[in-house]
Amino acid sequence: MSIARILVINPNSSASVTDGMKAVLVAPPQTSLTFYTAPTDSPPSIDNATAASFSATICFTDIHSQHRLDFFDGFLVCCFSNHPLIHILREYTSKPTIGIFEAAITHALLSGTRFGIISTGTGFKYPRITDVHAFLGAQSSRFAGLVTSGLGVVELREGDPARVERCMKETSAKVAATGADVILLGCADRDGSAQGMAGMESLVQQGVAEAGYGPVLVVDGNKAGVEFLASLIRLSKH
Numbered sequence: 001m002s003i004a005r006i007l008v009i010n011p012n013s014s015a016s017v018t019d020g021m022k023a024v025l026v027a028p029p030q031t032s033l034t035f036y037t038a039p040t041d042s043p044p045s046i047d048n049a050t051a052a053s054f055s056a057t058i059c060f061t062d063i064h065s066q067h068r069l070d071f072f073d074g075f076l077v078c079c080f081s082n083h084p085l086i087h088i089l090r091e092y093t094s095k096p097t098i099g100i101f102e103a104a105i106t107h108a109l110l111s112g113t114r115f116g117i118i119s120t121g122t123g124f125k126y127p128r129i130t131d132v133h134a135f136l137g138a139q140s141s142r143f144a145g146l147v148t149s150g151l152g153v154v155e156l157r158e159g160d161p162a163r164v165e166r167c168m169k170e171t172s173a174k175v176a177a178t179g180a181d182v183i184l185l186g187c188a189d190r191d192g193s194a195q196g197m198a199g200m201e202s203l204v205q206q207g208v209a210e211a212g213y214g215p216v217l218v219v220d221g222n223k224a225g226v227e228f229l230a231s232l233i234r235l236s237k238h
Contacts, residue, residue: 004031004233006226007063007072011055011079013042021078021222028230034072036063046079049127056085060092069093074233076100076225080119080186082131096232100221101186105135107224108182109142111217116144116180118171118204128186144180147171168200169207176213183208184219 008025010018018037027033042058043051063069069089074096077086081101089097108115119128129146133139149171175183183204201218208216 104221112182172207173211
């Protein structure tokens with residue numbers, strides 16, 4: 001069987017966020033991962049719809065100019081939102097393309113009863129909640145809600161470790177309090193990336209346990225996305 005080549009796309013220009021993904025993502029069997037960071041003229045974090053649109057245009061132009069659409073077998077857009085780059089890539093190639101937002105929710109629906117989301121930032125919760133309802137097709141009791149941590153996406157990787165740990169634990173406990181038995185790692189204020197939380201599953205579980213709640217499954221959409229995409233590529237080749 002040929003190797004499935006996946007391009008893992010960080011649509012913001014923060015290399016530290018890509019480094020976080022490199023540290024935790026493992027390629028499934030017969031799969032290779034190539035990590036891509038957006039060019040420097042892309043926003044360092046994606047905090048609103050305008051930044052998402054800019055990053056999508058910049059990334060697609062760069063990826064297309066390097067002929068990477070031809071080389072890779074699938075594309076993973078690592079932004080915890082309905083990022084426009086997903087839809088642009090789907091228009092220009094028939095190769096499997098998914099976002100980590102889609103992958104995380106799909107994993108949660110197959111793994112637990114109710115899921116909640118930890119997001120960075122302090123506001124813009126309702127567009128994200130609208131994205132969840134749109135993906136589910138309606139409002140659903142299986143979505144327990146979203147809680148913001150107040151941390152910025154870059155701060156997760158480059159900020160004070162003690163503050164990051166405290167905020168992540170407190171936020172995790174608040175999500176568990178909604179009745180969620182699955183917690184999704186989501187990032188940024190509006191259309192941001194979950195890469196900044198990559199590898200923080202144990203921290204979330206500690207926060208939930210210390211607050212006295214039962215065990216939860218923590219889903220990193222980056223990891224779920226790699227696994228789902230590898231499967232889609234294998235199926236598309238048969």
